[in-house]
Amino acid sequence: MKLNFNLSSCVRSSAINSNCQRCIDICPTNTIKIENNIPIFTPDECISCGGCVGICPTSAYSLDNFNMIEFIFNHFQTNEVLSCRQNTPCLATFSIEALITLSLGNKENITLDIGHCATCEIAKNLYPQIKNNINEANFILSTFSQKKIEEKELGLESIEKTEVDTRSRRDFFSNLKPTNLIKTKIAFDEKIDGNEAKKFNFDENTINQIKTKFIPDIRKLFFTLMKNQDKPKIYETINSDEISFISQKYIDQSKCTNCQICYRICPTEALNSDKNFSIINFNSILCLKCYLCHDVCEYDAIHVQKEFDIKEFFEPTNKILAEFDIKRCDECGNHFTYFGGDFTCSRCKTEEEEALALHNIFKKDFQ
Numbered sequence: 001m002k003l004n005f006n007l008s009s010c011v012r013s014s015a016i017n018s019n020c021q022r023c024i025d026i027c028p029t030n031t032i033k034i035e036n037n038i039p040i041f042t043p044d045e046c047i048s049c050g051g052c053v054g055i056c057p058t059s060a061y062s063l064d065n066f067n068m069i070e071f072i073f074n075h076f077q078t079n080e081v082l083s084c085r086q087n088t089p090c091l092a093t094f095s096i097e098a099l100i101t102l103s104l105g106n107k108e109n110i111t112l113d114i115g116h117c118a119t120c121e122i123a124k125n126l127y128p129q130i131k132n133n134i135n136e137a138n139f140i141l142s143t144f145s146q147k148k149i150e151e152k153e154l155g156l157e158s159i160e161k162t163e164v165d166t167r168s169r170r171d172f173f174s175n176l177k178p179t180n181l182i183k184t185k186i187a188f189d190e191k192i193d194g195n196e197a198k199k200f201n202f203d204e205n206t207i208n209q210i211k212t213k214f215i216p217d218i219r220k221l222f223f224t225l226m227k228n229q230d231k232p233k234i235y236e237t238i239n240s241d242e243i244s245f246i247s248q249k250y251i252d253q254s255k256c257t258n259c260q261i262c263y264r265i266c267p268t269e270a271l272n273s274d275k276n277f278s279i280i281n282f283n284s285i286l287c288l289k290c291y292l293c294h295d296v297c298e299y300d301a302i303h304v305q306k307e308f309d310i311k312e313f314f315e316p317t318n319k320i321l322a323e324f325d326i327k328r329c330d331e332c333g334n335h336f337t338y339f340g341g342d343f344t345c346s347r348c349k350t351e352e353e354e355a356l357a358l359h360n361i362f363k364k365d366f367q
């Protein structure tokens, strides 16, 4: 398996002031680093554990040969125990949202084999993350459902034995096919480059993709399945710190200047506006809690609500967080956010101030 990184989905590609470093903190080999504000990694040092795949809020990382959405759909048919020794990469690849989605689509409880995790050589960063994901997913499930993610310690001597035997035989025969010879050649070429740090560039295509808003597939599937769940009689509210993949927000309008940055930069359009930029709207079900809007707000005007209302999963809201008075500038005729005083936009005001300053300098010099 090989790790892929989609630069245009990474929050760091949108803003130099993004503080996100979840992938760097989780990586057990410390191969992910930041250079020129974007992640780089060395393929030979990457063990394709998938820890970064499971923790990235915007799904910027993926593993070759492991498509999470396909896996989830297959799992709905089989409900096999999820085990890194049998059918999955490291269990940390499964985000909290993915674990809840697996649970929602299965009639029975899903089970994770964590028997091997505590003693695994990459346990230091990943085991706490796996436990945390299971605990948070179970906590969220408990607010509206009887489902529970179960943990099991499988006695795996027999599984390991058959796996090794059949896999080595299968690999041997499949490698004889011409298509696999080509794949081997590609893998060999990649191996040669593998010890160099992989850097990602902003080409025209990437820039266009950054501008395109997207909703990760796992979020689409999560909410599609949520629609089929029975609504609880009473909706619980939970502390926002207890849910890491979605948020409800508010804006302190005394601080907000309607600079437009947060809603222009939000990757999913959870934050958006109207055509005159007279409101800031918020659609909680689209929010990935990536904190990009917080990182870019110079005025510390946007905040996560202290409590998250589970009702949002069942009756999503589209809330207006701020409203502004939009006027036409007397000088240039463009729209601007009016906070009182002259009907002049900030750009015309600045130009006027600069012109006045220049005029005073000239007056002083030629007197």
Ligand code: SF4
Binding pocket: 251, 255, 256, 257, 258, 259, 260, 261, 262, 263, 296, 297, 298, 299, 300, 301, 302
């Ligand atoms: S909340 Fe902050 S970033 Fe968003 S429009 Fe207001 S001042 Fe700008």
Ligand code: SF4
Binding pocket: 265, 266, 267, 268, 269, 270, 271, 286, 287, 288, 289, 290, 291, 292, 293, 294
């Ligand atoms: S609203 Fe903010 S935290 Fe939520 S997805 Fe948009 S930028 Fe990220």
